[in-house]
Amino acid sequence: MNALRPERSIVVLLLALATVIVAVGGTIWLYRSQQAEIGWVNHTLRVENRLSVILSRVQAAESAQRGYMLTRQDPFLGPFDTFKADWPREIAQLRADVQDNADQAAAVDALGRMLDQRLTLLEGGIELRRRGLPVDPNAFAPGLMAMATIHSHIAGMKAREEQLLRLRSAEANRLTTMVTASLAVSGALVIILGLLALRNARRRMVEAIAAKRALADANDRLVSEAEQRTAMEAQVRQLQKMESIGQLTGGIAHDFNNMLAVVIGSLDMARRRLPADIDRRISNGLDNATEGAQRAAQLTARLLAFSRQQPLAPQSTDVNKLVGGMSDMLRRTIGERVRVESVLAGGLWRASIDPGQLEAAILNLCVNGRDAMPDGGRLTVETGNAYLDDAYAAAHAEVIPGQYVLVSVSDSGTGMTPDVVERAFDPFFTTKGVGKGTGLGLSQVFGFVRQSHGHVKIYSEPGQGSTIKIYLPRHYGVPVADPVAPAIALDLPRAQGDEIILVVEDEDRVRHMSVDSLRELGYTIVQAADGEQALAMLAIEPRVDLLFTDIVMPGINGRILADRARADRPELRVLYTTGYTRNAIVHNGMLDPGVAFLAKPFTMDQLAGKVRQVLDEEPA
Numbered sequence: 001m002n003a004l005r006p007e008r009s010i011v012v013l014l015l016a017l018a019t020v021i022v023a024v025g026g027t028i029w030l031y032r033s034q035q036a037e038i039g040w041v042n043h044t045l046r047v048e049n050r051l052s053v054i055l056s057r058v059q060a061a062e063s064a065q066r067g068y069m070l071t072r073q074d075p076f077l078g079p080f081d082t083f084k085a086d087w088p089r090e091i092a093q094l095r096a097d098v099q100d101n102a103d104q105a106a107a108v109d110a111l112g113r114m115l116d117q118r119l120t121l122l123e124g125g126i127e128l129r130r131r132g133l134p135v136d137p138n139a140f141a142p143g144l145m146a147m148a149t150i151h152s153h154i155a156g157m158k159a160r161e162e163q164l165l166r167l168r169s170a171e172a173n174r175l176t177t178m179v180t181a182s183l184a185v186s187g188a189l190v191i192i193l194g195l196l197a198l199r200n201a202r203r204r205m206v207e208a209i210a211a212k213r214a215l216a217d218a219n220d221r222l223v224s225e226a227e228q229r230t231a232m233e234a235q236v237r238q239l240q241k242m243e244s245i246g247q248l249t250g251g252i253a254h255d256f257n258n259m260l261a262v263v264i265g266s267l268d269m270a271r272r273r274l275p276a277d278i279d280r281r282i283s284n285g286l287d288n289a290t291e292g293a294q295r296a297a298q299l300t301a302r303l304l305a306f307s308r309q310q311p312l313a314p315q316s317t318d319v320n321k322l323v324g325g326m327s328d329m330l331r332r333t334i335g336e337r338v339r340v341e342s343v344l345a346g347g348l349w350r351a352s353i354d355p356g357q358l359e360a361a362i363l364n365l366c367v368n369g370r371d372a373m374p375d376g377g378r379l380t381v382e383t384g385n386a387y388l389d390d391a392y393a394a395a396h397a398e399v400i401p402g403q404y405v406l407v408s409v410s411d412s413g414t415g416m417t418p419d420v421v422e423r424a425f426d427p428f429f430t431t432k433g434v435g436k437g438t439g440l441g442l443s444q445v446f447g448f449v450r451q452s453h454g455h456v457k458i459y460s461e462p463g464q465g466s467t468i469k470i471y472l473p474r475h476y477g478v479p480v481a482d483p484v485a486p487a488i489a490l491d492l493p494r495a496q497g498d499e500i501i502l503v504v505e506d507e508d509r510v511r512h513m514s515v516d517s518l519r520e521l522g523y524t525i526v527q528a529a530d531g532e533q534a535l536a537m538l539a540i541e542p543r544v545d546l547l548f549t550d551i552v553m554p555g556i557n558g559r560i561l562a563d564r565a566r567a568d569r570p571e572l573r574v575l576y577t578t579g580y581t582r583n584a585i586v587h588n589g590m591l592d593p594g595v596a597f598l599a600k601p602f603t604m605d606q607l608a609g610k611v612r613q614v615l616d617e618e619p620a
Helices: 004-071 074-097 102-130 137-193 195-273 280-306 319-334 355-371 390-395 418-423 441-451 508-520 531-540 558-568 604-616
Strands: 315-317 338-343 351-353 377-388 402-411 455-460 466-473 500-504 524-528 546-550 573-578 597-599
Touching (some): 004 074, 004 195, 319 338, 319 402, 338 355, 351 355, 500 508, 508 546, 508 604, 524 531, 531 558, 546 604
Antiparallel strands (some): 402 466
């Protein structure tokens, strides 16, 4: 019996070793299986991402074709040309990813044929438009059907990938259950085989459990990373959407404001040149046209405000004085059914803000409050000092902790539901009826406040009214006296002596309108169509009192032109104008110090006043 004990010990050790090997092998199997499943998850995500990219590209190409069909402008075809050049490569990459799956490979080939067919339809419409031939509205039907087929086909491919992922996940769970059961049996067997193998088995078991926990932790990290990636992708999509809106807004603002400058300036000059006893119908027609053009200019300005691309001129502002000065205007605008109250805080700090834009923001909020009280009510405009702490800043990413000047507008109206509050600042979102609002009022306020490095917050409940709080950055410099508004002149400010103005504008109609207006004001005019021509004119002109230049021009822009001109003539006064500018004279959303600026479109009154103001100032 004693002789058998060593052999039994060896058998016990071998059995224990075999059990440990089984346990370790099962753990490794589990780990490798888990890694394989992770690989399949990444494979599925990669395939779905490629499908989403292809769908977004063909949608962008379709939108580009529609934009070209509407405008016949080649820049709209950029996404279409990109899709036309890249889709075969993207299909080839997708085919390589699914080559192990015959069904998906066949679906990729079918998708390629669909894309080729859709591209042919798009090219046909573009070719018709290029040739100037009329486009039958019914011709869009095949394209819509083709896009619907592509949508459905891609959705089916994604569904098959999801099904494969579920099957593989189920297999992984089954393997996990089997290995876990095997580990439990192995542990029990180690205990039964004897104390000698127990320590080794226990050590291996601990290692196996640690490996399992590591796998669980890795899986948790993978899930967390996937959630974070999804959230980041949503943020990126939102940023891309906002950037796209901003770029579109800038392009529209530049061209649209140029056109409006011609319309408003020409109407203004026509009205001034007509006799006083003109037929009332003609006068009314001019008034209606001017009002329509000004409303279009306001709409463009609101789009620029929302996209945070309007040039701001912040200054030390007494907000109490500004709100108090608006009281009469608010009462006239809001009407008699709403009682307007102002609660002005004592010891209010001065704000660093553009006062004109702040007035427009407060007026927008008050008009929105009035519209929320169809049966009348109370509207309160309140000021105060405020401090936003670190905890509040942590919950609102755009907020910098510190001191702010608060302006709040409260109404006793219908209030807003949480989903309306969440979307209230989105452009073109409105709860008003058709034709009763553009949906840009609150978005303009939001864009202006954010561009001014402030913060805006809505507090509202259904039936309890709403409060919108604007936090304006505090002015920390030496207090500056508020500028005194110039007296309103009965006649337009005109030229004094033989003052010479060089007008630089690449848009012919805008240049001619500006030249005609300034000549009518008595100025001697020299004109140029671009920066190079303007520099040549400066080289031969012995004296120029003012350079009136557009900013956005091909070749040399207005800022570079002014810098080169002032290098030779430091005393030269400069007045910039544009319908949209990004970086030439505007940085961080603010006008550069000392810059004189006249936004397009402008009236003859505004042109005369601004030119006279710049000429009367001391040269920099």
